[in-house]
Amino acid sequence: MTGATAADSAAPLLELRGIKAAYDRITVLHGVDLTVAAGQVVALLGPNGAGKTTTLNVIAGAHRPSAGTLHLGGRDTTGADPRDLARAGVCLVPEGRGIFPNLTVRDHLRMMTFTGRDRPEIEEIAYARFPVLARCAHRPAGTLSGGQQQMLALARGLATDPAVLLLDELSMGLAPVVVAELYEEVAQLARQGIAVLVVEQFAAAVLKIADHAAVLARGRVQWQGHADSSLHAELSSYYLGSAA
Amino acid sequence: MEQFLTFGVVGLATAAIYAIIGSGLVLTYTTAGVFNFAHGAAGMMAAFAYWQLAFGWGWPVPLALAVVLLVLAPAFALFVERVLMRPVQSLGEAERLVMTVALLTGCIALARWIWDPNTPRPLRPFFADQPAFHLGPAPVTWHQALTLGVAALIAAGLWLLLNHTRAGTEMRACVDDRALARLTGASPQRAARFAWILATQLAAVGGILIAPNIALDAQQLSLLIVSAYTAAVFGRLRSLPLTFLGALVVGWLESYLTGYLPQNDYLPGLRLAAPALLLFLALLVFPHRRLRGRERRLVRVPLPTPRGSLVFAGCVVLLAVLLATVLDEEGLISYGPAFSLGIVALSYVPLAGYAGQISLCQLSIAGIGAVVWAHLGGAGQLWALPAAVLVAAAVGAAIAVPALRLSGIYLALGTAAFAVILDRWVFTLPSFEVLGVRIALFDQGSVEVQGPNLFGWRLDSPAELLVLSAVVMAASSLAVGWLRRGRFGRGLIALRDSEAAYATLGGRPLAAKVAVFALSAAIAGLGGALYGMQQRTVTAEQFNLLANLPVFLVAVIGGLGAVGTGLFTGFAYIAPPHLLGHFGTWAHDVSTLGIALAGMGLAHNPAGVVPGLREEWAPLARDRVLLPVACGALGLLWLLYGTGLIGGAIFLVAAVLVAVALRIRATARQDGPPPAPDPVEWWGIRRPWRAEDREVIARGIAAG
Numbered sequence: 020m021t022g023a024t025a026a027d028s029a030a031p032l033l034e035l036r037g038i039k040a041a042y043d044r045i046t047v048l049h050g051v052d053l054t055v056a057a058g059q060v061v062a063l064l065g066p067n068g069a070g071k072t073t074t075l076n077v078i079a080g081a082h083r084p085s086a087g088t089l090h091l092g093g094r095d096t097t098g099a100d101p102r103d104l105a106r107a108g109v110c111l112v113p114e115g116r117g118i119f120p121n122l123t124v125r126d127h128l129r130m131m132t133f134t135g136r137d138r139p140e141i142e143e144i145a146y147a148r149f150p151v152l153a154r155c156a157h158r159p160a161g162t163l164s165g166g167q168q169q170m171l172a173l174a175r176g177l178a179t180d181p182a183v184l185l186l187d188e189l190s191m192g193l194a195p196v197v198v199a200e201l202y203e204e205v206a207q208l209a210r211q212g213i214a215v216l217v218v219e220q221f222a223a224a225v226l227k228i229a230d231h232a233a234v235l236a237r238g239r240v241q242w243q244g245h246a247d248s249s250l251h252a253e254l255s256s257y258y259l260g261s262a263a
Numbered sequence: 264m265e266q267f268l269t270f271g272v273v274g275l276a277t278a279a280i281y282a283i284i285g286s287g288l289v290l291t292y293t294t295a296g297v298f299n300f301a302h303g304a305a306g307m308m309a310a311f312a313y314w315q316l317a318f319g320w321g322w323p324v325p326l327a328l329a330v331v332l333l334v335l336a337p338a339f340a341l342f343v344e345r346v347l348m349r350p351v352q353s354l355g356e357a358e359r360l361v362m363t364v365a366l367l368t369g370c371i372a373l374a375r376w377i378w379d380p381n382t383p384r385p386l387r388p389f390f391a392d393q394p395a396f397h398l399g400p401a402p403v404t405w406h407q408a409l410t411l412g413v414a415a416l417i418a419a420g421l422w423l424l425l426n427h428t429r430a431g432t433e434m435r436a437c438v439d440d441r442a443l444a445r446l447t448g449a450s451p452q453r454a455a456r457f458a459w460i461l462a463t464q465l466a467a468v469g470g471i472l473i474a475p476n477i478a479l480d481a482q483q484l485s486l487l488i489v490s491a492y493t494a495a496v497f498g499r500l501r502s503l504p505l506t507f508l509g510a511l512v513v514g515w516l517e518s519y520l521t522g523y524l525p526q527n528d529y530l531p532g533l534r535l536a537a538p539a540l541l542l543f544l545a546l547l548v549f550p551h552r553r554l555r556g557r558e559r560r561l562v563r564v565p566l567p568t569p570r571g572s573l574v575f576a577g578c579v580v581l582l583a584v585l586l587a588t589v590l591d592e593e594g595l596i597s598y599g600p601a602f603s604l605g606i607v608a609l610s611y612v613p614l615a616g617y618a619g620q621i622s623l624c625q626l627s628i629a630g631i632g633a634v635v636w637a638h639l640g641g642a643g644q645l646w647a648l649p650a651a652v653l654v655a656a657a658v659g660a661a662i663a664v665p666a667l668r669l670s671g672i673y674l675a676l677g678t679a680a681f682a683v684i685l686d687r688w689v690f691t692l693p694s695f696e697v698l699g700v701r702i703a704l705f706d707q708g709s710v711e712v713q714g715p716n717l718f719g720w721r722l723d724s725p726a727e728l729l730v731l732s733a734v735v736m737a738a739s740s741l742a743v744g745w746l747r748r749g750r751f752g753r754g755l756i757a758l759r760d761s762e763a764a765y766a767t768l769g770g771r772p773l774a775a776k777v778a779v780f781a782l783s784a785a786i787a788g789l790g791g792a793l794y795g796m797q798q799r800t801v802t803a804e805q806f807n808l809l810a811n812l813p814v815f816l817v818a819v820i821g822g823l824g825a826v827g828t829g830l831f832t833g834f835a836y837i838a839p840p841h842l843l844g845h846f847g848t849w850a851h852d853v854s855t856l857g858i859a860l861a862g863m864g865l866a867h868n869p870a871g872v873v874p875g876l877r878e879e880w881a882p883l884a885r886d887r888v889l890l891p892v893a894c895g896a897l898g899l900l901w902l903l904y905g906t907g908l909i910g911g912a913i914f915l916v917a918a919v920l921v922a923v924a925l926r927i928r929a930t931a932r933q934d935g936p937p938p939a940p941d942p943v944e945w946w947g948i949r950r951p952w953r954a955e956d957r958e959v960i961a962r963g964i965a966a967g
């Protein structure tokens with residue numbers, strides 16, 4: 020597929036400029052600049068506590084930035100309500116808990132009918148991609164395995180035709196095989212023209228599918244570029260703290 | 264057989280109403296995450312409003328129904344959701360519980376104020392003029408048939424709504440994870456609003472349907488919540504079908520007990536208490552989980568210093584001596600119970616404040632203390648007082664053992680059920696014998712209570728009893744403060760913060776819980792015995808569930824973690840009705856309403872008002888010059904009063920003025936900057952780093 024290279028030159032679908040964010044009075048993002056184009060998979064890497072989750076929350080509207088702007092498809096969406104952003108096609112699969120434990124799989128898919136599609140259609144798309152989910156349609160999501168839960172979270176995202184898919188530590192607590200499988204699905208989604216921003220602390224899995232990588236440390240994007248070998252040197256310096 | 268069927272039909276109709284009300288409970292719990300104690304009260308308000316429109320003002324029944332169900336109930340729901348619940352949404356379960364307890368108390372007070380409880384208000388059943396039809400041999404009234412039909416419709420409608428519509432699914436999703444729901448296009452606020460409206464309408468339907476069967480009485484209708492909760496607990500507060508099943512069990516149980524319970528003195532109360540008993544059992548039998556929710560915000564528990572505790576205890580006794588010498592007989596009788604009820608309120612401090620166990624039956628245990636003292640200490644024998652305390656402690660431990668399985672709101676519900684069992688059944692029993700020991704309670708009426716005989720000195724004037732209560736309160740406050748500083752108290756707070764962590768640190772949560780229940784019951788029993796002495800006669804109604812609630816609320820307003828809450832609660836609970844009493848007979852309801860409103864306002868501030876008061880007065884208590892001056896000035900005033908040079912009113916006003924002036928002076932005199940309010944790890948962040956900080960930290964480290 021050539022989607023990735025074509026997307027490099029396309030106008031960015033998601034653009035963060037100088038985003039700052041704080042918890043109480045502690046600023047954790049000091050001006051993040053980041054762009055993701057349609058069809059592109061960008062890996063946002065960085066050590067624990069760097070502010071990766073905060074960045075995703077800002078994009079999804081769950082955390083209001085204290086400065087900077089956020090553009091989605093050319094429109095300024097800084098400080099918009101998460102509901103409206105969701106309706107505009109921003110889909111965040113949050114860290115560790117992208118599902119409602121007491122709702123069944125089918126309930127999850129029913130919730131996505133806010134996009135205008137009806138439930139049978141959404142189910143058809145989701146089950147085609149993840150056949151296991153069809154077998155547990157009536158089980159509460161909390162009883163699914165970790166991999167199945169992430170599949171459900173992804174399926175929810177994919178069934179809504181998101182413009183932007185934000186994934187936070189998808190691999191956490193999952194077996195490497197399962198992770199590889201999930202990321203293969205993510206790559207397919209990107210090929211359909213979705214802008215995907217993947218946050219990971221450990222890069223190996225995601226770099227197989229990412230076109231671009233950005234390293235977030237100390238509240239700023241410290242390095243950005245093609246996901247190739249020079250990245251590894253960068254990463255280790257930030258993770259081990261030798262880059263002062 | 265015919266009788267069996269007839270009672271079956273009656274039970275079925277009652278069950279239908281419990282199911283309607285209970286499903287409203289399930290709805291607010293699963294969608295708004297609120298355990299709504301005021302749910303029955305909402306139905307009660309609706310029944311009264313319906314009576315007012317349809318019978319009081321003679322509106323046509325359909326119009327009255329439409330106004331109540333489609334206008335008033337939604338308006339009430341929106342008010343509750345917006346004004347009361349939304350601000351506490353992000354706080355813990357306990358704050359939300361306090362809010363609904365305050366709402367329940369407030370609704371009853373409001374209804375009693377608007378609709379004088381002494382006027383009978385008959386409410387005609389629906390289709391009362393149609394003859395009953397027969398189902399086999401059993402007669403079925405049209406009102407009963409209507410009730411069943413409505414319940415069936417509601418069951419089907421709710422099932423469809425929750426499981427097959429997006430609105431219903433969103434409501435459930437918001438309970439699971441509000442933040443995630445917002446990310447998936449749902450609106451938690453809209454869902455909560457919708458749930459409240461629907462639930463309030465269900466309560467209203469239930470209230471209007473059941474009111475013709477039982478009297479239109481604010482308390483009785485509000486306490487239908489017990490039966491509704493029993494039904495809902497069968498469904499673990501989540502499942503509507505099981506709630507309907509639970510409702511059937513309760514409805515039939517009540518109905519068949521009415522029909523078949525043998526007639527004797529011991530059993531009629533059992534029928535009244537049956538739903539509460541069943542609730543207690545159901546809570547124990549059905550496993551229950553807490554809803555996944557936000558972390559509780561833990562309130563800091565103030566740490567009294569030994570000196571501070573002593574000053575406080577001294578002030579309590581001083582205050583009592585002043586009151587005893589200044590107030591007239593009537594004033595002493597009115598305000599004296601502030602100290603004894605204050606002791607009951609103090610019992611919340613170790614239990615709820617330190618250990619985080621919410622109990623709604625402390626006043627009921629106080630009632631046990633009162634009756635045991637009344638019977639054993641009939642001639643004022645002093646040994647009967649420890650005996651009363653021990654019996655109360657034993658009852659507390661006995662509640663604790665089953666309650667160990669319950670936590671948080673379930674414990675509150677279990678203790679509420681226990682309070683109902685006590686006041687509807689146990690307290691109504693005539694005296695009986697167990698293993699040869701004669702046990703007498705309220706003797707189906709009131710019992711006389713004597714003052715104690717203190718080594719030949721008979722304390723029975725109101726002034727003597729007031730001072731005695733104050734001395735006991737001072738001693739109990741000292742003991743509770745000592746407990747807070749000691750190992751056990753710190754263990755209890757650790758238990759509250761995290762049961763698992765407490766266990767991993769080598770504590771034994773179960774033993775600690777039983778101990779704290781017993782201890783706080785002992786304090787409550789002691790307070791109850793003193794309260795009884797001051798009242799001279801006590802009846803069971805003084806200790807029922809609804810009497811418990813305002814005491815609990817005022818204690819929450821004071822701040823459950825602060826030892827001073829005892830004194831605060833005593834006065835804040837006792838004084839307003841007497842102060843207002845000069846204006847009219849509605850004083851009691853209005854002051855209860857005031858307590859409820861204050862509770863609603865203060866649920867936002869879980870630390871309560873006492874720590875703030877303490878902070879205000881601490882400078883004076885610490886001041887080594889002004890404190891003696893204050894004591895001296897009060898002593899002088901007292902002498903002047905004693906010699907008749909000044910009157911009682913002048914004395915009280917002057918004493919208050921002196922105290923306030925010295926407090927202001929002490930605050931101003933406080934030398935040096937006030938101690939840094941910021942914890943050490945925030946130095947240099949929340950406030951600039953100061954040169955002396957380094958030394959302070961070094962010393963702190965050196966001191967270990």
Ligand SMILES: Nc1ncnc2c1ncn2[C@@H]1O[C@H](COP(=O)(O)OP(=O)(O)O)[C@@H](O)[C@H]1O
Nearest residue numbers: 042043047065066067068069070071072073074
């Ligand atoms: N709710 C919060 N309140 C206060 N500080 C927070 C909160 N969430 C995260 N932080 C802080 O913000 C910083 C960035 O956190 P986060 O975005 O979760 O990092 P990452 O996802 O890269 O591990 C961390 O230092 C963390 O301590």
Ligand SMILES: [Mg+2]
Nearest residue numbers: 071072073114
């Ligand atoms: Mg993170």
